[in-house]
Amino acid sequence: GQQVMQIPQYQHVQEGEDFTTYCNSSTTLSNIQWYKQRPGGHPVFLIQLVKSGEVKKQKRLTFQFGEAKKNSSLHITATQTTDVGTYFCAGPSDSNYQLIWGAGTKLIIKP
């Protein structure tokens, strides 16, 4: 069945270092969405990418959608403690009403 794979599962960084998470879909996606879940919180929508090759920025966060619309990445420059949480990608299912979620990448700031 349709799958969305996300790596790595965890990333430990020093505050100030960069962070990247990668998302790969088994099928071409009409769009890809990114969510952030803080510890103890619920997923919060960050951004949606629709166009092939699209790049969007939100302050220190850069989101990319691949040319084939099957992969995506989120890059955070100079991480801060407020960035801690789990980042999920999600894409519409073949039926187009359900989102297929990646397993998430947990960003951990080393003490």
Added chain:
Amino acid sequence: GAGVSQSPRYKVAKRGQDVALRCDPISGHVSLFWYQQALGQGPEFLTYFQNEAQLDKSGLPSDRFFAERPEGSVSTLKIQRTQQEDSAVYLCASSFHNSQPQHFGDGTRLSIL
């Protein structure tokens, strides 16, 4: 309200009891989703409503789980004869339309003793 509201925030029940979890979506949102999230895992799809119609319930783990949205707004997820493996956070999300960005409630943390 402005966001998705879920109640209760926390629910403790004894094994074998029935529980009901409520979700009040954002006004005007056609789509409503229920997810189950275990600790350290991503949201697992349970069921989906488009207005009052339950279009997909393929993620419900057993026939002990039942969801409804009778008037196309508030939804209730009911779990009968709860088991310990039902312990999880149950998230509700709504969106304006199919596959559009989803807005989540704070979830209900269910603990079965």
